[in-house]
Amino acid sequence: MADLLAADAPAATIGEPAINISIFGVFVLITLVITFRASRNNKSAADFYAAGRNISGTQNGLAIAGDYLSAASFLGIAGAIAVYGYDGFLYSIGFLVAWLVALLLVAELLRNTARFTMADVLAFRMRQGPVRTAAAISTLVVSLFYLLAQMAGAGGLVTLLLGVSGEAAQAVTVVVVGALMIFYVLVGGMRGTTYVQVIKASLLIIGALVMTVWVLAEYGFNLSSLIGGAIESGGQAVAEPGAQYGLTNVTKLDFISLGLALVLGTAGLPHVLMRFYTVPTAKDARKSVVVAIWLIGIFYIFSLVIGYGAGALVGKEEILAAPGAVNAAAPLLAFELGGTALLGIISGVAFATILAVVAGLTITASASFAHDIYASVIKRGQASPDSEVKVARVAAIVIGAVAIGLGILALQAGLNIAFLVALAFAVAASANLPTILYTLFWKDFTTQGALWSIYGGLIACVTLIIFSPVVSGAAVNPTTGKSTSLFQDVDFHWFPLNNPGLVSIPLSFFLGWLGTKLSKERPDVDKYAELEVRSLTGIGAEKAVQH
């Protein structure tokens, strides 16, 4: 996902910052009111972490779409299609097909067996302490990378849309976004966060629909002439694969690696999994994924039109020259089509997107810390539910503060935030998904297998990233004079690919198998019987809270 949302946009702006800010302000105001109303029923742990399991399947489907369609999806994919054409389209397909893994193999079984976190199901039939700790660490790592990307993205977006520039102003933006997010989570809990997601997803999809119809109308609702327009401006390559990834054999392998991480990462993202616990039954979990798949799929089809539309109507050169580069495509197209008003609406939606996604991530990370590490490992299951929720609230503040600090650092280091999102997907696919699947479907799987798979996948993934061109040694771009690596003047890379998925995902599956085969302890057959019967029949599943 190179170049999606580069955070180091130079200072310049389009449209009317005052209008952009007012529309965003209206969104914040409405969601704050809703969050306050949602806070009335926020007493128990089930309320705080899982919205009392009272969210309907359709609402949760919208909230999942809201969680998933982050700024990288909205601005990044449309921008990648505008600039790289077909290769941008490839991202969206991986992001969508990934949902079938969640639908067919994970969502319902997880809803039936776990309570609040991913660790609940991973530790179900294993030794609690070690597996829960491993799952919590992996949850925190994935969520933090994702969080960091969104926070840095907020700062980059602000430069483009609000007309503020300079390190101090960007830092202030990150602090404001972070403070709002902490507020949503503390006051609204999962219920408030869910409503914010639902509103945001609706606005985003309506906004994209308007732009899509508008663009298609310009081309007489003919896909071929739209692509023709994009070719006219960007060359024949935009309609064909390979503009971005077809350059060398290494970039080709890199694309396959990315494709694998995308398709297997989604069903291992803790903030996505946690959404399955907010509905009353497994059937509602199924319905939420079905709604989410349709919404996300339709949205990506809109992105294709918006992307090619931006390429055709705004032009590749103008997009790349604009502050925010690739990410400016959708806002520039909005300005081109509907002037200041449409730009203001799209900008407001983009901010809302970041705010909603960071709130969802914060609640996931704080729930994992409070429920898995504090209540289960430190207090050994003896913590009162009240104290657990208190710890979760404190954890949300700490995680929010850490995200603000790291977000400012990432922004000022000019860190490519898309790399952080891709890394989050790769870590989720490597550390989480193999253990989830083994736990649910392989009766011989043991504690040692789980630990080897989680830690092995996590360590392999992070190590390969550290020694990849993402961190050091990428070629210097002649136009900017800078390397795309995190560190400029050193080169300690030996792993050729930007995305480690091709190596770390199979390795994690292998380690899970090997650790199990070399294990001295026998698998817990009683707990596996309970897990299997509960996962398929729904007996003993957590019930919705009655208010």
Next chain:
Amino acid sequence: MTPPTDRKLLTPEEYRQAQDSPEFTELRRRFRSFAVPMTVAFLAWYLLYVLLSTYAHDFMATKVFGNVNIGILLGLAQFVTTFLITQLYVRHAGRSTDPVADEMRNRLESHQYATPNREEFPRG
């Protein structure tokens, strides 16, 4: 993890009995007979598409009508198959696994798997 009270109601023996029952074997078979082959199929189709986009540039760039080429059509076909598999799964679950799962859940709730030698099929 501290299980709430309603979960304590079922004993490990009941879960073992339920797991060994013919109806659970059937439920598991019905679940996996859809989920496993379908997962293999959509992953293979997705990987084929990724490999074609990466290594079969000229094939993917073949124009079908106007400026629309095979690559774009196959990409849109990925959307279509994803929507299709989603709806097929919903139908399969509603017709094939949900009835057995609901039936078994009711029996578990009324502790029908509590005795080791339950007389489900009494012999004459």
